[in-house]
Amino acid sequence: MAKMFDTALRIDAAGPAGNPIINNLRFLRHPAWYALDRIAPEFPGPVVPLTGRNGSVVLLRGEEAVRQYFTDNDTFHRLSDGVFTLPEGRPWSLMFDAVITFNGERHRRSRKLLMPIVHKSAMEHYAVVFAGTFKRTRFAAGGDEPFDMAAEFLDITRANMLTCLLGLEPDEENVALAYAVSRLLQSTLNPMVFMYQKERDWTPYGRWTRQVAAVYERLAEIIERRRAEEPRRDALSILCHTTDENGDSLTTPEIAGELHGMFAAGFETTAMSMTWALLTILGTPDLEVSDEEQLDAVVKESQRLIPTVPLSLPRRVTREIEVDGAPPIPRGALAFTAPLLEHHDPAAFPDPGVFRPSRWIGARPSPYAFLPYGVGQRRCLGASFADLQIRTTLALILAAGKPRLLTTEVDYRIKSGATAFPKKPIMVSTGSHPAAAGPITGTVTKLWKRSPATG
Incomplete structure (x- = not known):
């Protein structure tokens, strides 16, 4: 340490x-x-x-x-x-280098080259993807079978990031890749990884670097394939075909590092932001969310009350x-x-x-x-992507019929890096399953002192 x-x-x-x-x-x-x-x-x-x-x-x-x-x-x-x-000196040596960790001129250069992925035309494409993903969810399917809404939001966000960022279908192989990418940062939370930093077969550090190398090789393969293709609407294709006024572009190792950074910063955080927002909606029985202004207010208030980070x-x-x-x-x-x-x-x-x-x-x-996303020059570059995903998905859930909350004891804990998760599943049902009785309890009430909405 x-x-x-x-x-x-x-x-x-x-x-x-x-x-x-x-x-x-x-x-x-x-x-x-x-x-x-x-x-x-x-x-x-x-x-x-x-x-x-x-x-x-x-x-x-x-x-x-x-x-x-x-x-x-x-x-x-x-x-x-x-x-x-x-x-x-390895091809994968930059896997933890990204705009979220850079300083000075390096930060300014990378941020400028990344900006096209959040331009209006890109965001319009992402919104279509978000709506398509929702149609395949348990929120849309209906039925009485209870499910964990936090796990479902993780599946939704993973699918959206695979499609929007990498241009990949959320099939079994690609979901495994997304999981491997997100696990790289979580592995660093184990102090054993860095206590003996030798690349040996038997050391935790050696096993970790092999994981990094394997993820990099898969990402590099996808990146090179995108470079050879005609431009597409996913973020990776945009990055592969973007240059600045001087003709500068991101290298394959740089793009791989940025993709890893985007998954690390935007996957679980967005899923948990949706989880906490829907919890506050379902845990406030008299709350009505009838238009975009009200939904925006609910999302901001949930981000304030129960911050994901x-x-x-x-x-x-x-x-x-x-x-x-x-x-x-x-x-x-x-x-x-x-x-x-x-x-x-x-x-x-x-x-x-x-x-x-x-x-x-x-x-x-x-x-x-x-x-919730920082502020100023250091404001999260993916804030608009996350916000659009949260609001689009929640609006579709509420339009399909507000789910029934079956779990009222909810504990707030840091599970992955800096991200706050519920400790146990938060079960919901979209069918006729009876709603759970009583107000929200558990350690989340250290933040959410009273359940009733006051306007």
């Missing part, structure tokens, strides 16, 4: 008591509960170390601190200092920096912001634990108070 944080760093700021190594590991294991239980009640910020006076990991709180974190990109660098170390991706502090009058953060610190805490700030959102979609009708909060 030495590459992640340096516990020798000091900061003259109050934070939770305890051992910094233990506190940092507890935070990384479930950052939502650490932020909500140990930081939110006693430490308003704007800079809070995870352990008092220790500068290894800090959490930034409040609109001004969030603004500085997202706009001062020369000081707060995306983490690219060896956490996902791959051997150099409760903590930002970490950034490395490249120089000693003062944030909003707080004691200076030392160079080398690992810095986070917490959408979970910003979204539950009563100054920005009165009655923050109440599910109240009406707060979004005709209102635009500060972009530094509501940040």
